[in-house]
Amino acid sequence: MAAATVTKRVLSGMRPTGKMHLGHLAGALGNWAELQAKYECFYFVADWHALTSEYGNTEGLTDYALDNVTDWIAAGLDPERSTFFVQSLVPEHAELYLLLSMIVPTPWLERVPTYKEQIEELAEKDLSTLGFLGYPLLQGADIIMYRAHYVPVGEDQVPHLELTREVVRRFHSFYSEVFVEPQPLLTHFPRLPGLDNRKMSKSYDNTINLSDDAEMVRKKVKRMYTDPTRVRADIPGTVEGNPVFMYHDAFNADTAEVDDLKARYRAGTVGDVEVKEKLAQALNATLDPIRERRAGLIARPERIREILFEGSRLARKEAQGTMAKVREAVRLKYS
Ligand code: TRP
Numbered sequence: 001m002a003a004a005t006v007t008k009r010v011l012s013g014m015r016p017t018g019k020m021h022l023g024h025l026a027g028a029l030g031n032w033a034e035l036q037a038k039y040e041c042f043y044f045v046a047d048w049h050a051l052t053s054e055y056g057n058t059e060g061l062t063d064y065a066l067d068n069v070t071d072w073i074a075a076g077l078d079p080e081r082s083t084f085f086v087q088s089l090v091p092e093h094a095e096l097y098l099l100l101s102m103i104v105p106t107p108w109l110e111r112v113p114t115y116k117e118q119i120e121e122l123a124e125k126d127l128s129t130l131g132f133l134g135y136p137l138l139q140g141a142d143i144i145m146y147r148a149h150y151v152p153v154g155e156d157q158v159p160h161l162e163l164t165r166e167v168v169r170r171f172h173s174f175y176s177e178v179f180v181e182p183q184p185l186l187t188h189f190p191r192l193p194g195l196d197n198r199k200m201s202k203s204y205d206n207t208i209n210l211s212d213d214a215e216m217v218r219k220k221v222k223r224m225y226t227d228p229t230r231v232r233a234d235i236p237g238t239v240e241g242n243p244v245f246m247y248h249d250a251f252n253a254d255t256a257e258v259d260d261l262k263a264r265y266r267a268g269t270v271g272d273v274e275v276k277e278k279l280a281q282a283l284n285a286t287l288d289p290i291r292e293r294r295a296g297l298i299a300r301p302e303r304i305r306e307i308l309f310e311g312s313r314l315a316r317k318e319a320q321g322t323m324a325k326v327r328e329a330v331r332l333k334y335s
Contacts, residue, residue: 010039010185011148013046013087013139016064017054020071021207022283023192023200025290026250031152031187033076041082042146042315045069045308048087048094049139052132053118053125066304071210074294079307087142089312092319096141099330101134103170109133112159140164144179145319152185175329178322192250193243197225211294214284221280226272233271244275252282 012032020029035041045065051058069084077084087093109115110133119127139160143151144167151161161184168179193199194206201207208220226244230237239245239262248258257278264270297303327333 007040008149010035010150011042012152013044015046015050018202019209021209029075036081044085052135070297074290083311085312085315090316090319092323097138136160136163143182147180150185178325195224218280221276234268236268237265251286
């Protein structure tokens with residue numbers, strides 16, 4: 001008998017906390033788009049996860065969700081091939097999270113590295129909440145709900161996947177085998193710095209957004225941080241760790257041009273103005289097709305809503321199937 005080829009599943013999500021920028025494109029969306037060729041993909045808006053830190057500031061949430069998904073599709077994600085959904089439109093995630101919370105010792109959550117890190121980093125927010133502690137467990141529920149094999153994420157999320165696998169094993173040891181143990185699919189892409197060489201973040205206003213027009217991109221590139229010791233164009237400059245060249249490496253398809261610019265930069269025979277002008281051109285060449293698709297999508301705003309409602313309906317069907325098995329495993333079946 002021929003073995004049935006089962007397409008493996010991929011699932012990933014993003015919190016709707018701001019506009020999509022080049023960091024998202026290089027670090028996630030490009031990869032998400034490629035995975036569609038090989039896997040059955042589920043991509044979702046993690047709006048409940050956004051609430052774990054933005055609970056006091058929920059006004060823009062749904063607008064960001066719609067705006068983000070517009071950018072996902074403009075960047076090459078295909079609603080004909082993949083399922084897009086909104087976490088809060090699939091309330092089964094909350095039920096699974098609740099049942100998992102019964103078996104997960106709180107020290108497992110307290111020792112997830114992102115927990116203490118984020119509390120320190122976001123000191124202006126009160127993150128001493130139950131919801132924030134439970135963040136990685138909710139993420140685990142998102143993943144195992146769909147029996148996803150692979151989860152494309154950045155390095156910082158690997159401990160969340162480890163926790164998820166431990167939770168799955170604990171569930172299976174108490175009850176019965178329901179879930180798949182998910183694996184991270186690491187995006188091996190060096191994290192891009194922001195325009196000012198700090199961490200890329202909307203709160204630093206140092207991002208180039210997918211929705212920025214060509215002129216805005218040029219302006220932002222002009223004020224980009226570069227080698228600070230290079231006060232004149234005829235002084236040799238440093239390429240390594242220089243944000244301008246990191247962006248060239250990430251987005252300029254003309255590698256011969258990039259090599260030439262690097263060589264001349266090191267030799268002190270090219271000015272920052274030229275390097276930046278070429279970068280702006282490369283970025284705009286990357287963004288132009290995305291802009292075009294975006295404009296088409298924005299002309300029919302109902303379309304994005306339809307995609308999300310339909311995707312959420314499909315996701316919910318899956319989730320309901322999983323929850324029937326979960327309730328049975330936990331012996332919470334009253335019929
Ligand atoms: N924690 C992820 C992030 O901040 C978002 C997320 C929530 C997620 N649930 C998920 C990612 C499930 C992958 C799978 O980027």
